[in-house]
Amino acid sequence: AQKITQTQPGMFVQEKEAVTLDCTYDTSDPSYGLFWYKQPSSGEMIFLIYQGSYDQQNATEGRYSLNFQKARKSANLVISASQLGDSAMYFCAMRDDFGNEKLTFGTGTRLTIIP
Amino acid sequence: DTGVSQDPRHKITKRGQNVTFRCDPISEHNRLYWYRQTLGQGPEFLTYFQNEAQLEKSRLLSDRFSAERPKGSFSTLEIQRTEQGDSAMYLCATSPSGTTDTQYFGPGTRLTVL
Numbered sequence: 001a002q003k004i005t006q007t008q009p010g011m012f013v014q015e016k017e018a019v020t021l022d023c024t025y026d027t028s029d030p031s032y033g034l035f036w037y038k039q040p041s042s043g044e045m046i047f048l049i050y051q052g053s054y055d056q057q058n059a060t061e062g063r064y065s066l067n068f069q070k071a072r073k074s075a076n077l078v079i080s081a082s083q084l085g086d087s088a089m090y091f092c093a094m095r096d097d098f099g100n101e102k103l104t105f106g107t108g109t110r111l112t113i114i115p
Numbered sequence: 116d117t118g119v120s121q122d123p124r125h126k127i128t129k130r131g132q133n134v135t136f137r138c139d140p141i142s143e144h145n146r147l148y149w150y151r152q153t154l155g156q157g158p159e160f161l162t163y164f165q166n167e168a169q170l171e172k173s174r175l176l177s178d179r180f181s182a183e184r185p186k187g188s189f190s191t192l193e194i195q196r197t198e199q200g201d202s203a204m205y206l207c208a209t210s211p212s213g214t215t216d217t218q219y220f221g222p223g224t225r226l227t228v229l
Contacts, residue, residue: 004157035217043204045158045220091157095218102148102171103208103218105157 002027002094004106012112013082020067021077021109023092033095034075035103036066040088048090051075053097079111087113117141119221121207127227128197135193136224138207144219145212147190149182151175152204152223164190165212197228 003026013019025034036048051059051066059066067076079086089110093103120139128134140147145166150158161180162172166187176182179197184190194201204225208218 037220042222043225044222045206045208047217047219050217093157101146101210102160102163103150103158104160107155107157 002029002032002096002104004092004094004104006092006106006109008109009107010110010112012114014114015084016081018078018080019082019086019111021079021090021092021111023075023077023106025073025075025092025094027094027096029096029098031097033097034066034068035093035095036064036075036077037091037093038086038088039091039108045091049077082113084113084115087111119207119209119219121205121221121224123224124222125225125227127229129229130197130199132197133193133195134197134226135191136205136207136226138190138192138209138221140188140190140207140209141219143211144209145187146210146216146218147184148208148210148218149190149192150206150208152206153202158204158206161192194226197226199228202226202228 005024032053034051038046049061049064065078089108091108093105122137147164149161152158164184179195204223206223208220210216210218
């Protein structure tokens with residue numbers, strides 16, 4: 001069974017600073033995908049970034065980058081130059097690349113950006 | 116708007132009533148997923164469709180829950196004889212058929228059972 005662990009229930013960060021949100025995972029599958037989603041108070045899950053288990057380079061999408069350390073089974077999200085609009089819940093998720101490819105989510109980290 | 120849409124956005128019902136939610140996927144997305152998210156938790160998988168075929172159901176999906184995707188386009192999730200424990204956000208996500216494709220979520224339906 002797959003498992004995602006997010007150990008930071010909440011974080012406070014000064015505007016314009018960088019922030020790292022932690023995510024560790026556990027799986028016995030050789031092929032999997034790792035995702036980060038943002039969930040504002042409105043409730044919609046917004047896709048941020050994806051990392052495949054066989055990708056050699058860390059994924060980047062604008063101000064988002066994923067620090068993928070396969071041996072440590074970690075997939076931390078780095079947000080550079082944080083903005084007030086980054087305040088939200090952030091979820092790490094893993095996709096099973098075999099079978100139905102459902103997502104398994106962690107419990108999330110609530111990020112608050114301080115002006 | 117070409118994203119995933121869900122209707123209604125909010126639903127308040129009394130215990131014992133039946134409710135039905137609808138999800139309209141992104142055009143040409145073959146895969147459709149339903150998830151449930153309770154307060155303070157991440158979403159949990161409920162069921163999955165590949166076109167019109169329902170291929171997997173979670174053990175979370177009791178016999179009071181039923182989902183359909185009759186023509187491989189929109190999907191409905193029905194809960195019969197609702198219980199207070201059914202109160203949650205119900206999220207729909209869709210993706211194309213490739214194995215590395217991202218799931219895109221709708222805005223969700225927030226259900227409150229009184």
